[in-house]
Amino acid sequence: MTDAPLRILLVDDQQLVRLGFRMVLEAEPDLHVVGEAADGREAIRLVAETRPDVILMDVRMPSMDGIEATRRIVEERPGARIIILTTFDLDEYAFGGLRAGASGFLLKDVRPEELIAAVRSVAAGDAAVSGRVTRAMLELFADRLPTSGPDGGRADPIAALTPREREILLAIGEGLTNGEIGARFYLTESTVKTHVGRVLSKLQLRDRVQAVIFAYEHGLVER
Structure with missing residues (x-):
C-alpha cells in the first residue's frame, strides 16, 4: 500500500501561473493539486474545504493579499505549511510572509525540480529556504x-x-x-x-x- 499523495493548494491571481505550477506538480505521482484560488479570501475558504498539506501562496493579489491570508490561515491552523511565491529575491513581501508564519518562499521563476523539492521538504516539516537566506532577510529588515x-x-x-x-x-x-x-x-x-x-x-x-x-x-x- 502506497502513501497518499501530498495535497497542494495553489493561490495566485494569474490563471496561467496556476496552470504552470499544476502541470509541474501533477507530473509527480506523489503530488496532487486539490484546489486553486485567485485571492486570499478564496484561499482561506478552500483551506477549510480541502485541508491541503502545502499551500503555494502568491503575495500580490486583489481582495486580500497573501500575507494577510497566510496570517489568518496559520492562526486557524497552526500546522499549516505555506510557501510564499514572490517575484523578487529577499523582498519585503517574502519577509512579511515568513513573519506571518510561512515555512519559506520561492521565486515565481523557480525551476521545476526546485519547486517539487520545496513542496516535499515543507510537507516533511522542513523549510523551503535556507537559514542563511532567512538571516540575510532579517538583517535587511x-x-x-x-x-x-x-x-x-x-x-x-x-x-x-x-x-x-x-x-x-x-x-x-x-x-x-x-x-x-x-x-x-x-x-x-x-x-x-x-x-x-x-x-x-x-x-x-x-x-x-x-x-x-x-x-x-x-x-x-x-x-
Whole structure:
C-alpha cells in the first residue's frame, strides 16, 4: 500500500501561473493539486474545504493579499505549511510572509525540480529556504523586528532548553546547516537533527526558518 499523495493548494491571481505550477506538480505521482484560488479570501475558504498539506501562496493579489491570508490561515491552523511565491529575491513581501508564519518562499521563476523539492521538504516539516537566506532577510529588515526580548510577565521559553540545545539554537540563528553545526560541536548530523527537533518542539516552532526568526526576536543573534 502506497502513501497518499501530498495535497497542494495553489493561490495566485494569474490563471496561467496556476496552470504552470499544476502541470509541474501533477507530473509527480506523489503530488496532487486539490484546489486553486485567485485571492486570499478564496484561499482561506478552500483551506477549510480541502485541508491541503502545502499551500503555494502568491503575495500580490486583489481582495486580500497573501500575507494577510497566510496570517489568518496559520492562526486557524497552526500546522499549516505555506510557501510564499514572490517575484523578487529577499523582498519585503517574502519577509512579511515568513513573519506571518510561512515555512519559506520561492521565486515565481523557480525551476521545476526546485519547486517539487520545496513542496516535499515543507510537507516533511522542513523549510523551503535556507537559514542563511532567512538571516540575510532579517538583517535587511532588522528595523521591523522587536528590539527587546520576551515580555517580563511571561515565562522565558528559552529557559526550557538545555545548554546544548541553546547552543544549537544560536547556531541555527547564525544560519548554519546541520553539517556545519555538527562540525562546530563535534556531533554527527543525526545527533544534530535530534537536537534541532527538540529545540523546535520545546519552543513550539514549525521549522528552521521560524527558529532563525525566534533567535533574532529574542536578541540571541547580533544584528
